[in-house]
Amino acid sequence: MNIYVCIKQVPDTEAVLNIKEGKFINEENIKWIISPYDEIVLEFALQLKEKNSDFKVTLITVGPPRAESTIRSGLAMGAENAIHIEASDYLDHKTIAKALAQALKNEGDFGVIFTGKQAIDDDASLTHIYLAQSLEIPVVTNVIGFQMEAEKVIVEREIDQGAREKIEMSIPCVIAATKGINDVNEPRYATLMGIMKAKKIPIKKISIQDLGIEGATPTVTTEKLEAPPEKPSGRIIEGEVTESIKELVRLLKDEAKVL
Amino acid sequence: MSNVGVYIELRGDEFKKANREALGLARSSGKDVYAIIFARDISAYENEFKGIPKVIQIKNENLTYQPDVYAATIANIMKEHQLNDLLGVASAQGKDLFPRIAANTDGSIINDCIAVDFDNHTVKKPVYAGKLISTFKLSGEFRIITIRPNVFPVKEKGSDNQPEVIETGIVKVEEKLKIIDVIKSETKKVDLTEAEIIISGGRGMKAKENFKILQEVAEVLNAGVGASRAAVDSDYATPDMQVGQTGKVVNPKLYIACGISGAIQHFVGMKTSKVIVAINKDPEAPIFKKANYGIVADLFKAVPLLKEELQKIL
Ligand SMILES: Cc1cc2nc3c(=O)[nH]c(=O)nc-3n(C[C@H](O)[C@H](O)[C@H](O)COP(=O)(O)OP(=O)(O)OC[C@H]3O[C@@H](n4cnc5c(N)ncnc54)[C@H](O)[C@@H]3O)c2cc1C
Ligand SMILES: Nc1ncnc2c1ncn2[C@@H]1O[C@H](COP(=O)(O)O)[C@@H](O)[C@H]1O
Numbered sequence: 001m002n003i004y005v006c007i008k009q010v011p012d013t014e015a016v017l018n019i020k021e022g023k024f025i026n027e028e029n030i031k032w033i034i035s036p037y038d039e040i041v042l043e044f045a046l047q048l049k050e051k052n053s054d055f056k057v058t059l060i061t062v063g064p065p066r067a068e069s070t071i072r073s074g075l076a077m078g079a080e081n082a083i084h085i086e087a088s089d090y091l092d093h094k095t096i097a098k099a100l101a102q103a104l105k106n107e108g109d110f111g112v113i114f115t116g117k118q119a120i121d122d123d124a125s126l127t128h129i130y131l132a133q134s135l136e137i138p139v140v141t142n143v144i145g146f147q148m149e150a151e152k153v154i155v156e157r158e159i160d161q162g163a164r165e166k167i168e169m170s171i172p173c174v175i176a177a178t179k180g181i182n183d184v185n186e187p188r189y190a191t192l193m194g195i196m197k198a199k200k201i202p203i204k205k206i207s208i209q210d211l212g213i214e215g216a217t218p219t220v221t222t223e224k225l226e227a228p229p230e231k232p233s234g235r236i237i238e239g240e241v242t243e244s245i246k247e248l249v250r251l252l253k254d255e256a257k258v259l
Numbered sequence: 260m261s262n263v264g265v266y267i268e269l270r271g272d273e274f275k276k277a278n279r280e281a282l283g284l285a286r287s288s289g290k291d292v293y294a295i296i297f298a299r300d301i302s303a304y305e306n307e308f309k310g311i312p313k314v315i316q317i318k319n320e321n322l323t324y325q326p327d328v329y330a331a332t333i334a335n336i337m338k339e340h341q342l343n344d345l346l347g348v349a350s351a352q353g354k355d356l357f358p359r360i361a362a363n364t365d366g367s368i369i370n371d372c373i374a375v376d377f378d379n380h381t382v383k384k385p386v387y388a389g390k391l392i393s394t395f396k397l398s399g400e401f402r403i404i405t406i407r408p409n410v411f412p413v414k415e416k417g418s419d420n421q422p423e424v425i426e427t428g429i430v431k432v433e434e435k436l437k438i439i440d441v442i443k444s445e446t447k448k449v450d451l452t453e454a455e456i457i458i459s460g461g462r463g464m465k466a467k468e469n470f471k472i473l474q475e476v477a478e479v480l481n482a483g484v485g486a487s488r489a490a491v492d493s494d495y496a497t498p499d500m501q502v503g504q505t506g507k508v509v510n511p512k513l514y515i516a517c518g519i520s521g522a523i524q525h526f527v528g529m530k531t532s533k534v535i536v537a538i539n540k541d542p543e544a545p546i547f548k549k550a551n552y553g554i555v556a557d558l559f560k561a562v563p564l565l566k567e568e569l570q571k572i573l
Contacts, residue, residue: 013504013524017390025391036505120504122386122393125370129358138435141355144498154439159351160270160453162444162499165324169436179505180498185491217398219367223381224394234535234550236542241556242564248536248552249568256534256551258456258513259480259572 001111001171003057005045005079006100006131007038009070010121023225024090034070037116039077041177043187044146045114046078056080060103062087062096068203075198076190082201083107087208092218097130102211104135111171112153117142117178128176139174140167144181263288263377264315264342266333267296267304268352274304276413277348277453281406282311283414285346288377293340294422295333297322301424306416314422315340319429323438324352330359331430337364337401344377349405350452357405366401371508373410373531388504388527408453409510410531444499449483451502456513457529459485459502460495463518463539463558467495472559473517476566479573485509485529487519503528515565517558521546538562 011017012031020026034042042059049055058081059074061067071082085099104110113135118125125141132139144164145156151171156164158178179185190198237244237251253259263285267278285292293313296304301316308314315336337345337360345360347353349371361368373392374383382404386393397404451457458473458480470484477484486496488503502509504524514532518539519525526549529535537550538561547553554561 011387013388013527017387019391023393025387040505120388123371123384123388123508125354126358126361126368129362133359133362140436142351156442157351157355158499159441161448161450162497164442164444165438166440166442167436167438173436179501185498219365219397219399220369221396221398222393223396225386226392226394228385228389228392228531231530231535231549231551233548234537234553236547236553236555241554241560244554244556245561245564245568248554249565249572251552252513252534252536253572256513258534259569 001052001055002107002109003045003048003055004060004104004110004113005038005042005057005074006113006115006127007042007059007061007070007074008035008116008119008121009033009061009063009067010035010119013120019225019227023222025225032066032070034073035116035119035121037118037120037177037179039187040179040184041114041116041175041181042074042077042079044177044181044184046188047184058082060100061085062091062099062208064088071203072198073190075201076194077188078194080201082203083206084203085206085208085211092220093124093126094130095213095216095218097127098134098213099208099211100127100131101134102213103206106211112148113172113174115174115176117176128174132174135172135174137172137174138169139176140169141176143175143177146175146177146182260341261343262291262293262341264293264295264333264337264340264345266345266347266353266356267294268348268350269296269298272303274307275348275350275453277350277406277408279307279413280408280411281346281348282307284375284406284411286310286414288344290344290377293342295336297329305421308422309416310418310420311422313425315425315427317427317429323441325434325438326355326359326436327432327434328429329356330363331432333360334363335430336427343401345401345403347405349407353405357403361401361403364401364403365399366403367397367399368403369395369397370405371407372404373407375404375406385531389508389530390527407510409455409512449477449481451483451485451500451507451509454483454509454511456480456482457485457502457509457511457532458482458515458517459487459519459529460490460517461487461519462489462493464490464495469559470495472562472566476515476562476569479566479569487525516546516550517562519546520544521549
């Protein structure tokens, strides 16, 4: 089966972000990484492949030329193939999803398509739904458990209060995974050999124009990007712990009024 | 004429508190508000709907959530009643359902909003894990918005006017997936993303059993119990308890961090908490720079004391 993992390149979680022209981030000096949920689900896909020798794991990404470094990291972890749909940045989610869908259709034979539950740049939680819509296949969000049987998959999706919905659907399908899917919490480190091998894997490059994605005007546009208001820096409540806890409770009740 | 719809999310029969926030926000628009609810009987929610002009009640045999059916039904209702703005909660269900509604109506959507301007069709939401705030403009006929819990004020009890109830049925579409079971968690947990108070433990908790002391405080406060990733990775806590970049983003009015150093990936998951308290034995721990109140102490001393003090006043 052909497994696809959709990965998005995002700024490193520790990156300090500066705003450019009021609505973009300044990309200078930013380190780019695979969005963490995508990295976890890639790890999971690779584990599936290790158990099923006829599975093939292909990475697919929509992004500017710099996204290639992220694809290489994914290949170094052990994916076998990669598709890079080259586009300018700042595409809306529907367009990204349409591009992914069209490229997958062109590939022809796809089975399970994995995505993260959200990309950690704009935390949209949208692309997987639009992708499934374009492909007219089922999609489940927030997936924490996954099992495959003949022509179908059974997944568990995390809902409120630690409860789970158990869901059955046919293949092909889109699975938007959260951290901890089948207890996978950590991506593997790429080995030196993996990195060397990844350098030699050809990445299939497609320009978004070639996919014939019409240039519909996006329905959502960014008007402004700003820093959130600063929190006043905190106060240490001094004193012996019995006293300081008493004082804390008083402050929470009378000053902060949160009790 | 343009109206605002509010999707009411039930947990079993329970009316989620965040619905009141969505209803409150909808009312602030000055437009006619339509609450949309899937339920056989809504008499238990009479008080919640006071002062809301219209309630659309969808009677359905199957009481479990059906993503495609719900999305198609709501999309239909939006068109029929000119609900050009639709509000809901950015919960697990909201984030599953609302994008599907957007896909169905060809509407514009933003999840997890912290401000909504109904006249200019703009919303604000935290991006880059809350490091920045983005203002988005939603265009097109239908604007679909999920709101972050605990941000908007709850609907005040309005007039005693009872709403007009419009009964309808589901739109029958082929459901591409089948929910075959709902597995409850063994212990009834307060949902972190909606909790008003959270007490979290980190690596400083030292062992799984020690989370019991947090649980005890949580019981006094009716709070949720969270954890840092280090605590989850060390198996002191379960993954659904993780707060942060790759865990849950929470937004309580009070967040108490115990034995957590305050790494950026943890901080971004809880930074919008109204009040942050840190209990840590290391006075240099970065968490103290971010907390409103800090206690430098051994948590194994401080937490039981905290419980005692809280019991006195609650
Ligand atoms: C891509 C990525 C994603 C991540 N996502 C997350 C995430 O979602 N959530 C998250 O939390 N982390 C996340 N992390 C990890 C994060 O960087 C930190 O490693 C983690 O938050 C540290 O957890 P901690 O504060 O519990 O542990 P530590 O940093 O080890 O801190 C333990 C603290 O406990 C204190 N302590 C010890 N004993 C006591 C005692 N008896 N009494 C009082 N205080 C005591 C110590 O002084 C110390 O400050 C992520 C990292 C990466 C790279
Ligand atoms: N540009 C992209 N290229 C490939 N996959 C993407 C892209 N954007 C989003 N995705 C996938 O869709 C998921 C949800 O992203 P988002 O809707 O942006 O929160 C991500 O976790 C990725 O798996």
